[in-house]
Amino acid sequence: MKMRMKIRQQLKEGLFTRNPVLVQQMGLCPVLAVSTSLCNGIGMGLSVLAVLLCSSVIVALLRKIIPDRFRVLCCIAVTAIFTTAAGQLLQSFFPPLSDRLGIYVPLIALNSMILSRTETFAFRSRVDAAAVDGAVQALGYAMALLLLCAVRELLGSGTLGGGLLGAGGAGIRILPEGAGLRVLVLPAGGFLTLAVLIAATQYILRRMAEKNAAAEKEAEL
Amino acid sequence: MNLASLLSVALGAILADNFIFSRFLGGSSFLDNSKTLDTAAGMGLAVMCAMSAASVLAWLIDKFVLIPLRLEFLQTFAYILIIVCLVQLAELLLRKPLPALCPKLGICLSAFCPKLDACLPSVRTSCAVLGVALLSTRSGLTFVESVVFGVAAGAGFLLAIVLFACVRERLEYSDCPKSFEGLPIALVSAGLIALAFSGFAGLQIR
Amino acid sequence: MNGKHRLSAASSPHICSPFGTRSLMLDVLIALIPALCMAVYFYGPRALILTAISVGGCEFMEFAYRRLMKKSNTLGDLSAAITGVLLAFVCPVTLPYWIILIGDFFAIIVVKQLFGGLGKNFLNPALAAHAFLMLCYPIPMTTWAKPLEWPGLGISVPGAVTCAAPLSAEFMGSGILPDASLGDMFVGNIGGCLGEVSALMLIIGGAYLLIRGVIRVRIPLAFIGTVAALTFLFPQGNGHLRWMLYSLLGGSLMLGAFFMATDYVTSPVTAGGELFFGVGCGLFTVLIRYFGSYPDGVSHAILIMNSTVCLLDKAGMPARFGVAAGRRKAFWKKFRAGGKGEDAS
Numbered sequence: 186m187k188m189r190m191k192i193r194q195q196l197k198e199g200l201f202t203r204n205p206v207l208v209q210q211m212g213l214c215p216v217l218a219v220s221t222s223l224c225n226g227i228g229m230g231l232s233v234l235a236v237l238l239c240s241s242v243i244v245a246l247l248r249k250i251i252p253d254r255f256r257v258l259c260c261i262a263v264t265a266i267f268t269t270a271a272g273q274l275l276q277s278f279f280p281p282l283s284d285r286l287g288i289y290v291p292l293i294a295l296n297s298m299i300l301s302r303t304e305t306f307a308f309r310s311r312v313d314a315a316a317v318d319g320a321v322q323a324l325g326y327a328m329a330l331l332l333l334c335a336v337r338e339l340l341g342s343g344t345l346g347g348g349l350l351g352a353g354g355a356g357i358r359i360l361p362e363g364a365g366l367r368v369l370v371l372p373a374g375g376f377l378t379l380a381v382l383i384a385a386t387q388y389i390l391r392r393m394a395e396k397n398a399a400a401e402k403e404a405e406l
Numbered sequence: 407m408n409l410a411s412l413l414s415v416a417l418g419a420i421l422a423d424n425f426i427f428s429r430f431l432g433g434s435s436f437l438d439n440s441k442t443l444d445t446a447a448g449m450g451l452a453v454m455c456a457m458s459a460a461s462v463l464a465w466l467i468d469k470f471v472l473i474p475l476r477l478e479f480l481q482t483f484a485y486i487l488i489i490v491c492l493v494q495l496a497e498l499l500l501r502k503p504l505p506a507l508c509p510k511l512g513i514c515l516s517a518f519c520p521k522l523d524a525c526l527p528s529v530r531t532s533c534a535v536l537g538v539a540l541l542s543t544r545s546g547l548t549f550v551e552s553v554v555f556g557v558a559a560g561a562g563f564l565l566a567i568v569l570f571a572c573v574r575e576r577l578e579y580s581d582c583p584k585s586f587e588g589l590p591i592a593l594v595s596a597g598l599i600a601l602a603f604s605g606f607a608g609l610q611i612r
Numbered sequence: 613m614n615g616k617h618r619l620s621a622a623s624s625p626h627i628c629s630p631f632g633t634r635s636l637m638l639d640v641l642i643a644l645i646p647a648l649c650m651a652v653y654f655y656g657p658r659a660l661i662l663t664a665i666s667v668g669g670c671e672f673m674e675f676a677y678r679r680l681m682k683k684s685n686t687l688g689d690l691s692a693a694i695t696g697v698l699l700a701f702v703c704p705v706t707l708p709y710w711i712i713l714i715g716d717f718f719a720i721i722v723v724k725q726l727f728g729g730l731g732k733n734f735l736n737p738a739l740a741a742h743a744f745l746m747l748c749y750p751i752p753m754t755t756w757a758k759p760l761e762w763p764g765l766g767i768s769v770p771g772a773v774t775c776a777a778p779l780s781a782e783f784m785g786s787g788i789l790p791d792a793s794l795g796d797m798f799v800g801n802i803g804g805c806l807g808e809v810s811a812l813m814l815i816i817g818g819a820y821l822l823i824r825g826v827i828r829v830r831i832p833l834a835f836i837g838t839v840a841a842l843t844f845l846f847p848q849g850n851g852h853l854r855w856m857l858y859s860l861l862g863g864s865l866m867l868g869a870f871f872m873a874t875d876y877v878t879s880p881v882t883a884g885g886e887l888f889f890g891v892g893c894g895l896f897t898v899l900i901r902y903f904g905s906y907p908d909g910v911s912h913a914i915l916i917m918n919s920t921v922c923l924l925d926k927a928g929m930p931a932r933f934g935v936a937a938g939r940r941k942a943f944w945k946k947f948r949a950g951g952k953g954e955d956a957s
Contacts, residue, residue, distance in 0.1 A: 555670060569920060583681060602915035
């Protein structure tokens with residue numbers, strides 16, 4: 186029971202109140218780069234999930250053997266191994282997706298979110314705790330990434346699921362042709378959309394905190 | 407390979423496909439280290455040197471080790487190894503031997519980039535440095551082109567981070583909505599500068 | 613801050629000046645009227661309606677944003693009106709009305725008000741919106757009406773008679789001189805955006821601003837001078853003088869140099885900074901025109917230089933008396949001492 190409560194709490198934090206992208210603001214490099222279509226987002230999200238989960242588990246297993254001085258190097262090395270594996274798998278089974286994601290797949294090895302989670306948490310925890318933490322944080326990351334992808338693709342190209350669904354991989358058209366704000370699928374639009382999403386998250390969290398504070402005050406009175 | 411193509415590669419890396427405003431490489435280190443002009447200049451110079459060295463070394467390792475031994479799948483691992491060694495070497499040199507061997511250089515460095523030591527760990531995990539290594543080998547450039555690409559990409563990063571740091575210092579006086587304070591308004595500014603840089607898209611010296 | 617109490621306590625000396633934000637903005641609007649009249653002459657009443665919709669949109673969005681955010685009402689300073697007029701001037705007259713409203717939103721809300729309003733933005737709102745619209749809707753933004761063939765007044769006019777602008781890929785974009793005469797280019801009898809075609813009217817407006825002291829001559833001079841010099845030296849195979857004149861009169865160079873680059877908020881404060889700014893704008897304009905994929909590089913060039921203004925201002929800041937020289941002396945002393953093997957820490 187206590188375990189379930191703890192996991193629920195961790196899930197809430199990872200997905201929302203301490204979301205790696207929207208609240209902790211880490212690992213933004215691939216988020217901005219590949220979020221031009223939902224399909225890319227799914228591919229990148231699953232890759233990050235696999236790499237973080239495996240890296241967290243291995244680093245937690247190795248924590249008793251590696252001295253603290255080599256902590257960072259160990260984390261980088263382990264992440265690099267799993268990133269190489271993920272890249273090779275992606276290239277063999279989903280070559281068009283691998284081409285679209287380009288150099289951002291090898292760059293998962295230096296993703297600041299993955300490195301910070303393995304370095305600060307997995308290195309100091311038991312294997313099961315590290316695995317849960319890795320999975321939850323990666324889910325939060327993937328969720329934020331998918332949200333950004335959906336907004337950018339929908340408002341930018343007017344389609345959803347480009348590369349995966351629709352005729353010839355063009356995606357399901359939702360807005361009329363030429364009506365989308367094309368700049369949103371370009372780099373400038375990526376910065377602007379992410380800014381709006383982070384601002385919206387900060388606004389929601391602030392309102393929640395104010396409501397909680399008001400409820401606590403009432404409870405005291 | 408003539409001057410026009412080299413100039414194309416250089417201008418492309420600095421302006422048309424700027425590593426920050428077009429490719430988002432180095433985003434995290436860029437956003438963390440651009441709050442003041444001092445840190446930004448130090449970080450920019452450090453990353454520029456790292457990128458130039460990484461581009462060249464990656465090309466050499468690829469040509470003489472990875473391809474002959476059919477080990478291309480180890481590209482990521484090999485490049486990360488090179489970068490970590492480079493940064494480690496730089497850290498060791500900057501601490502004692504360099505100031506002792508060449509005190510004038512040490513004084514210059516401490517005057518112009520006071521926070522150089524602090525940014526070296528960021529350089530090690532910067533996507534920009536690994537990114538330039540990967541791009542210079544995957545774009546099929548010649549040796550001279552990869553040197554030019556590495557230096558130009560670094561110059562582009564330096565330009566981007568210095569411009570952004572100045573704008574960010576100006577943001578201190580801005581009066582933005584509470585939800586936008588902090589990273590969001592900085593991202594909006596970066597997006598607007600990226601909009602300006604989009605004018606260089608497709609720049610080619612004919 | 614209660615708006616009723618308009619007394620402010622400050623110590624003497626007090627300088628009384630007829631200039632205020634509103635009067636400066638009014639002067640700029642007056643300077644833009646000749647170009648607007650010429651636009652109506654060549655493109656018909658749609659030019660006036662598009663400008664009016666743009667101004668109305670900008671004013672409404674500024675009012676709505678400041679009302680929502682519970683800030684003071686700044687419609688009186690006319691800056692939103694100027695943004696509206698300038699944005700309409702850099703768009704073709706056949707642009708659908710809903711597109712210019714999207715541009716107004718971007719200019720006023722994202723580029724200006726999000727940073728806190730007048731004085732706090734770092735990019736020129738009209739030009740940033742122009743770059744935004746060029747990326748989002750490239751075809752409507754590069755469909756130019758033929759002069760004297762007035763398009764209709766509907767929301768969008770797909771059946772309007774169009775022609776190629778002098779700077780587009782058909783002519784100067786590929787190094788070929790356009791078939792319009794220099795006289796036509798000067799008066800504005802060419803295809804192009806609403807307010808940029810008539811160099812004559814824009815120069816008259818610019819002269820008015822210079823005489824009234826609203827703008828200083830440094831930036832326009834440096835900007836136009838650099839473009840003139842570069843296009844004279846590298847005429848892409850045509851006659852030097854002819855190519856230079858066509859380059860100066862085509863595109864939005866006159867509009868940009870007199871009305872956009874000189875915007876107080878987004879240009880440098882120091883004299884050296886202004887010159888550097890003007891030269892930089894000219895350099896990037898020619899670079900984009902010759903090697904980039906946009907036919908007219910003026911708006912992007914000015915935007916790039918806008919983002920360097922913070923750096924230029926910092927570099928041009930006058931040194932505090934004695935401090936900078938002291939620091940320089942200390943640095944050189946250390947430098948020379950370090951070479952002799954003493955401890956440099």
